[in-house]
Amino acid sequence: MTPTLSSVPEEILAEILSHILKVPDEMFSDTSEISPFAGSSQSVCALLRVCKRWLRFATPLLYGTVVIRSKGQANALATVLNALSEQNLGRFVRNLRLEGGFGRQVEDILKRTPNITDLCLSARLYSSDNISGLVAGLSLVNPTRLIVLDQRMRKNKIIAQLFCELSSCMPTWTNLTTLILSDLIIADNCDYRRDFTHSIRNSQTLQTVSLRSLPCSSASCYETLDAIASISPLRNIEIYNIIRGRPSFDINHARVTDRLRLVLRMVEPVPPNLPVISAREFVNLFIPMATASPAAVERVWRTVLWFATDESPDNVQQTKNATVARNSSLDLMLVSKMFQKLVLPFLYGYPVLYNNRSIRKFAANLIQQTSLGSLVRELRIFPADKGGKSTVSSKLVSILGRTSNLTRLIGKDVVMNLETFRILAQVAGQSLLEFRGFSLEWDLNQPAKIDSALEALNQLRIFDWDASSVVLVPGDGPTQGLPSLVTLRLKSPGLIPMLTKMKLRSLSEVIWDGYCRVTTGFLAAHGLKLTSLELPRDFLTADLKVSIFFLCPSLRHLVLHWTNGTYACTMPVLRSDEPHLWLTKLVVHKKFQGNTRKTDRIEWEQFFDDIVCDDFPALEEIQIIYQHFTWPTTEHAILQSSWVKRSNQLFNHGIRLTNAQGVHWKQRLR
Incomplete structure (x- = not known):
C-alpha cells in the first residue's frame, strides 16, 4: 500500500469504506413486491483484498447487513460461518434479510449470528420452498425489529408453517419493539393468520406497528387494528399512505375507536432529498466585474446565459415544457440591453x-x-x-x-x-x-x-x-x-x-422503416460500406438473392423487427454461408406476444435455434426489445425462466443476452 493510503487515519478510512459497504436502511426494510436487491450489482468484496488493513475495517461493515436471496448464497454464508467459527464472523451480523426459505443452512446461520437486531423475513413463499432451517432457528434469535413481507393472496402450507413459528416465537422475544408489515395481516378464515394476530396482541414489549401500505376498508381490518391498539406498551400504529388500488382505510371512519385514534399515525411517503440553496444577503454596493473590460464581461455573461437558456431540445416534446423554456428566455431579455443582445442568439438559435x-x-x-x-x-x-x-x-x-x-x-x-x-x-x-x-x-x-x-x-x-x-x-x-x-x-x-x-x-448506417422492402441492388452497391443495418418488419428479405452478410461483409450492428404474431421465416436471415467476422451486436424488436405463453416460448426457441453461433465468432451481445421479456427477481422465477436458461447457453459462447435496458443476466451462486 502506498504511503499516502497508509497515512489515512483509521476513523477516516472506516468512514470512507462505510459509504460503499453499508446497506441503506430504506433498502433493507423495503417491502415492495420487487426486491430492491433484485437487480444485479457489482460485488464490493474486492475491497477486502486490497490489504490487511482494509480487510480489518471492511469485514465488520460487509457482514453488518446480510441479504440472502438464493440457496447458493445461504450455503456460502453458512459454510463461511462454520469454517471460520474461531474468528466468530457471525458476531458482526446485525441486520439479516431472508427472501426465501433456503433449507437447513438457515439454522446454522441463525445459530452463528447471536447479535441480530433487525430481522426481515419473506412470507412470499411457494409450496416447494424449504423452511425447515428457518423454523428451527427462529427461537435462537431475539431481534429488536421484525419485518414481514407478506402476500395475502398466496396461501400454502409453507406460509402457514412460517406464521405458526412466528406466532410461538414473538411472545418470547423480549427485545422486540418494532414490527413492520408489508400489509395488514388479518384472519381471512386462516388459523395461522389468526394466531399471528393474537401473538402481536400478546407481545409485552412491542411499541410500534408499521403498515407499509393502506389496509382495505373492510370491517375485519378495523377490528384487527383496534385489537392491536389494545397492547399496553404500544405507542404508535404507523400506516404509510400508499394506495394499492383498492378501497382504502379511512382514519375518520365510524369504526375507528377512540383507543385506535390515539395511537394511529398516517405517514406520507418521503420525497427525494432536494438540494437546499441558501440565499446570501444581497450587497447593494457590489457590482460584478466592475473593473473588467466590456468584452470580458460579455464573454462571462454569454457563458452564464448559455446555461440559463438551455432548453434541452432533445427533451422538449410537450407544449407545456416548450412554453416554460421560451418564457424563461424572454424574461432574461428584459433585464438589460446587454442581456437582450446576448440572449437573442440563443433564443433564435435553437x-x-x-x-x-x-x-x-x-x-x-x-x-x-x-x-x-x-x-x-x-x-x-x-x-x-x-x-x-x-x-x-x-x-x-x-x-x-x-x-x-x-x-x-x-x-x-x-x-x-x-x-x-x-x-x-x-x-x-x-x-x-x-x-x-x-x-x-x-x-x-x-x-x-x-x-x-x-x-x-x-x-x-x-x-x-x-x-x-x-x-x-x-x-x-x-x-x-x-x-x-x-x-x-x-x-x-x-x-x-x-x-x-x-x-x-x-x-455507414441504413435503416429500413415501415413497409419499405430491402433490395439486393441497393445493398450490392453500398453494402461494403455499411457497419449498421436495420431491417423492416418480419425479416422481409424475400427480395434478396444472396445473404445479407455476403452483401454487407463489414456489418457490426444488425437490428431486426419481428411484428407478426408467429415466427415464420422461410429464408432465415441469421444464416451466413461462411463465418462473418465483424458482427458484434444483434438487436431484435418484437411487438406481439404469441397466442399463448407456450407458443411464445416455442417461437423464441425456434428463433434462437436459427442462430448458429459459430457463424458469428465476433458476436458479443443479443439484445431483445420485447415487453414480455424481463429478468426474474426471485429464485423460484429464476428456475422457471427460459430466458435465464437461454442466457446461460449463449454465455458459454461468449454472447451476452440483454433486455431493452441493455442489462444482461448475472448468474447467482447455486
Missing part, C-alpha cells in the same frame, strides 16, 4: 415550434427582421394542432428560405412539399447536417425532380426519406450527391433507385 400559431409567429418575425434568420442553428417543429397541414407547409417556405446557417431540422410528422425541400437545400445546403421527421408530398400528376437538391446538400449526415406519394423523374441522378451522408432512414421506396446509383462514400 427554437422549438410546438403548434401552428408559433410557426406563423416565428415566420412573421423572420420576415420582419431579416437578420434573425441567420441566427437559427437548430429548428424543431412538433405541431400539436390537429390538421392545418397546408398552413404549416406554406409557412415553412418563409422560415427555411431565411435560415442560411441551419444545421439541424427535426420534425414530428410534419408535411413538407418538394418545392420547400428544394428551397431548403438551396439556402442551407452548405450547413445542414441533419434532416428528419418530415413527410414530403407532391402533386401526383407532376413527376418530381430533386437531383439539384441532393447535389446541394453537401454536408448532410443524417437523412430521413419519407415520401410515399412522390413519383421521381426517371434518370441517372446525381452520382456525386450527398457526399457526407452517414445515416440514411428509408420510409418509402421512391428514392432507392436514385440512391443505388449514387456513390454515397460516407454512408
